[in-house]
Amino acid sequence: MKDPGESVACLPKIDGHHALFGALAELRERAAVLPVDLAEGPTVWMVTRYAEAKQALAHPDLVKDYRSVADRAGGFGRERYRDDVWALLGRHAVNSDGADHRRFRKVYAPFLSATKVGRWRPQIESIADAMLERLSRAESPDVLRDFAEPLTATVACRVLGIDDELADLMSDYAKRVVGGGDPAEVSSAAAEWAQLLAELVLAKRRAGDELLLSAMLERHRAGEWQLSEVVANLQATLIAGLTTSSTLIAAAVALIGADDGPRAEELGDPATVSRLIEETLRFRPPVVDSTWRFARHDVLLGDAVIPAGSIVLVSIAAADHDPDAFDDPGAWCPNRSARPAGHLSFGYGEHFCVGAALARLEATVALPALYQRFPDLRTRQEFHELRWTSAIVEQRPLAVPVSLGPS
Numbered sequence: 143m144k145d146p147g148e149s150v151a152c153l154p155k156i157d158g159h160h161a162l163f164g165a166l167a168e169l170r171e172r173a174a175v176l177p178v179d180l181a182e183g184p185t186v187w188m189v190t191r192y193a194e195a196k197q198a199l200a201h202p203d204l205v206k207d208y209r210s211v212a213d214r215a216g217g218f219g220r221e222r223y224r225d226d227v228w229a230l231l232g233r234h235a236v237n238s239d240g241a242d243h244r245r246f247r248k249v250y251a252p253f254l255s256a257t258k259v260g261r262w263r264p265q266i267e268s269i270a271d272a273m274l275e276r277l278s279r280a281e282s283p284d285v286l287r288d289f290a291e292p293l294t295a296t297v298a299c300r301v302l303g304i305d306d307e308l309a310d311l312m313s314d315y316a317k318r319v320v321g322g323g324d325p326a327e328v329s330s331a332a333a334e335w336a337q338l339l340a341e342l343v344l345a346k347r348r349a350g351d352e353l354l355l356s357a358m359l360e361r362h363r364a365g366e367w368q369l370s371e372v373v374a375n376l377q378a379t380l381i382a383g384l385t386t387s388s389t390l391i392a393a394a395v396a397l398i399g400a401d402d403g404p405r406a407e408e409l410g411d412p413a414t415v416s417r418l419i420e421e422t423l424r425f426r427p428p429v430v431d432s433t434w435r436f437a438r439h440d441v442l443l444g445d446a447v448i449p450a451g452s453i454v455l456v457s458i459a460a461a462d463h464d465p466d467a468f469d470d471p472g473a474w475c476p477n478r479s480a481r482p483a484g485h486l487s488f489g490y491g492e493h494f495c496v497g498a499a500l501a502r503l504e505a506t507v508a509l510p511a512l513y514q515r516f517p518d519l520r521t522r523q524e525f526h527e528l529r530w531t532s533a534i535v536e537q538r539p540l541a542v543p544v545s546l547g548p549s
């Protein structure tokens with residue numbers, strides 16, 4: 143896999159999330175689809191332009207289950223890479239294809255459709271109030287740690303049917319697993335977490351409810367899901383849904399910034415909030431690269447042929463900043479009106495984010511509530527000064543310190 147033939151571009155481990163966008167712009171200029179040597183990772187075929195990214199995300203021969211690829215996708219899974227847990231961790235919606243994927247996906251869909259998710263609004267509002275209280279009591283308030291993270295973790299726990307008391311623990315595990323740390327440490331944190339989740343699943347088997355985890359267990363009882371698949375899907379949902387959603391909320395606050403962003407009054411208008419959320423997702427997609435894909439056969443994409451067995455990453459961050467799809471893509475324009483091209487920050491095709499409606503609703507509730515409660519809230523660091531994790535798939539800020547003003 144290290145020898146894809148012609149020249150291989152290098153994407154060094156970039157210290158600083160913001161610098162990533164400059165490096166990606168260079169790759170996008172060079173080609174729509176090209177081999178890239180990831181620092182501390184494998185050589186991948188990276189898709190950098192919007193049109194090709196859309197095709198790749200929905201391509202039937204770019205599969206997510208590395209086990210189904212001849213020669214196990216160039217040895218993927220033997221050597222450990224940063225962020226490989228997305229592909230390696232059990233069997234679940236994120237790393238399966240075809241009939242297996244549909245078997246998983248059809249259990250999520252009825253719980254997370256926009257209509258079903260709308261019914262959670264009153265609970266999300268009351269969780270947001272509780273977290274605003276938590277933020278108000280913090281000694282040095284951080285809108286990520288004291289508001290967005292506990293909010294999104296508590297909401298996910300409620301939807302799944304996990305006790306609120308476990309929300310902070312789930313959030314801590316999710317951060318350890320998606321932080322892009324040393325693969326051995328990530329792997330052991332993921333195994334420890336899976337063990338805890340397995341115990342939780344067994345307890346839920348004894349006392350069920352009408353929530354998502356119980357629906358997964360129901361499929362196990364019906365002989366359609368293995369118990370290990372229930373645990374893996376539970377863990378994949380928490381990995382996919384917690385830090386991504388809190389990043390969206392915290393990044394929006396950081397972008398609204400110190401003094402000139404839209405505030406309480408403007409955020410009272412649902413259309414304004416919605417545009418701001420979509421633009422924040424485009425400008426700083428929490429999932430910067432799609433999860434791992436593998437070429438089952440030679441795949442023609444743009445004018446490149448991706449050889450069978452290759453590892454493929456769709457750079458959502460590069461596609462969402464493609465000037466052929468978005469005017470002035472490097473600017474955050476919270477009033478950006480509907481564009482011919484929608485962002486790809488929730489993916490595209492069969493693997494389109496199943497939690498998109500929930501993530502949007504959380505941010506729709508959280509942002510106006512935050513500025514209504516703290517109209518004088520100011521960020522204490524410029525957006526470009528924030529430090530982020532440098533994982534391959536998902537990147538998130540480490541902290542978003544704020545001053546709340548007089549309460």
Ligand code: HEM
Pocket residue numbers: 199235236237247298378379382383384386387390427428429432433434486487488489490492493494495496497498500501
């Ligand atoms: C702002 C927040 C979120 C972002 C940016 C996001 C982004 C994404 C993206 C890009 C994908 C597709 C990955 C790929 O095709 O490689 C995805 C899939 C997924 N997301 Fe989200 N997500 C968010 C929130 C959530 C939430 C709240 C949940 C659940 C509670 C969730 C659960 C999932 C699951 C289960 C999948 C796999 C779907 C499939 O493969 O069929 N996500 N997400």
